Amino acid sequence: MQVNTLILGAGAAGLHAAAHAGPKTLVIDHAKAPGEKIRISGGGRCNFTNLGTTAANFISQNSHFAKSALARYTQWDFIDLVDRHGIAWHEKTLGQLFCDDTAKDIIAMLRAEMEAAQAQLWLNTSVEEVRHDGDLFHVRLSRDGKVGTVKASALVVATGGKSIPKMGATGLAYQIADQFGLAVTDTRPALVPFTFSDEKFKPLAGTATPARVTTQDGTSFDEALLFTHRGLSGPAVLQASSYWHEGEDVTVAIAPDLDLAPLLKDQRRDQGRKALTTALGVHLPPRLVEYLSAEIDLTGNVGDISDTRIDALCETLAAWSLKPSGTEGYRTAEVTLGGVDTDGLSSKTMEAKAVPGLYFIGEAVDVTGWLGGYNFQWAWSSGYAAGTAIAARLG
Known part of the structure; x- marks a missing residue:
């Protein structure tokens, strides 16, 4: 033919x-x-x-x-x-x-x-x-x-x-x-979720939050981030995966469009008896706040924390450095x-x-x-x- x-x-x-x-x-x-x-x-x-x-x-x-x-x-x-x-x-x-x-x-x-x-x-x-x-x-x-x-x-x-x-x-x-x-x-x-060999985000599986994910070459994407049993997914992560290379870190900024410092300072003035974790849970997913409390000092009431500590906390949430062990591979890669x-x-x-x-x-x-x-x-x-x-x- x-x-x-x-x-x-x-x-x-x-x-x-x-x-x-x-x-x-x-x-x-x-x-x-x-x-x-x-x-x-x-x-x-x-x-x-x-x-x-x-x-x-x-x-x-x-x-x-x-x-x-x-x-x-x-x-x-x-x-x-x-x-x-x-x-x-x-x-x-x-x-x-x-x-x-x-x-x-x-x-x-x-x-x-x-x-x-x-x-x-x-x-x-x-x-x-x-x-x-x-x-x-x-x-x-x-x-x-x-x-x-x-x-x-x-x-x-x-x-x-x-x-x-x-x-x-x-x-x-x-x-x-x-x-x-x-x-x-x-x-x-590419356009594929990140994995972490220690399954560190397994307790957060199903939790989503707005985020900015930045790769080592400075490329950033502001969209949703989703925690999974195996690691990180969601649009911001999928986008970043196309610019990520094995062995590199990524930087995650939680809720980058949220000006968190003045909000916490307002809560310190008006709701000082609330635990800092409770105050943060108003603005971020409570499960994420609970998870972060094991890595960041979130003890005490919001009324007792200084401007310096609030600013340091916000800087930490804006620059969370993570090193994926890999990706889910061609099995789930969109392209x-x-x-x-x-x-x-x-x-x-x-x-x-x-x-x-x-x-x-x-x-x-x-x-x-x-x-x-x-x-x-x-x-x-x-x-x-x-x-x-x-x-x-x-x-």
Whole structure:
């Protein structure tokens, strides 16, 4: 069988690319259903983009690489597509957009766009071998117990990274890149909870608080922090994990937007007989205050503490130094940091510079977004860039 375009991977990037790649496009995936990471994202409602998307929200060895694709297919373009399909959505904090109903609406929309473009989808299909004869790509596939070869003028690798292996994630994209001489940057789990080998936060599991988490390079995120049986999670921690390296400390500021010192001084004047722990428990989660009392001197009544002690306490709460032993790894990581080196790709088309007709898109590439819909926007933008380039090239 011969097609114009063969797309490996029926995730967000692959499905979107298929709608733009032109006639005789085939998408294959080893999963039983397309868009599985879309389905589970955002608590089942899919945080499909972010209103504030810019290249500054992405991590890459080349900080400029994402600019072209993001400019050519913006968050507003995807929102327009969602609106045209009648999918209701709402905005949460920090520009994050979610479906009102279900993430399955996004998958159905992408399937409808594919079908309108007359692209085919084969599921339960795995890649056995990829080769290139100088003109066409020959991809040997195993489908329904049968093995056959599909020839294609363009091959798009949209198989993602290593995150969430239970969803079928593999390193196939990196293997294909290596086969064709493209470099792959170091990869590691990102947007992932921190772990502590001593399970020091187990007594606080389930407790959440606003926090600022700062990594050793000075990058900070102000969002919620969640204590877990194994360590730390929550948006602020997930964001920071993308900038953290093994062996480094992180600094946690508890309730950074709360000007705690004057509040405690007011309580000292008006409620002096209250225990300091009780006074703090008005402003911070009581379980956290109880936990901290084992590490910080919180004895006595609030009426008996000096300005100096209040200021010192607030400084401690604003600079709690912690050293994670690691992360929960690819098992729970939302994305993979790193990937196919952008030096070998065209930022306008996502095509390999040294291998005409070979494209890498989405999470497979060394472009990793922040938490909050940015990685989906990269999937839409990079998929569009490759799809439209292929359509123009093959006519």
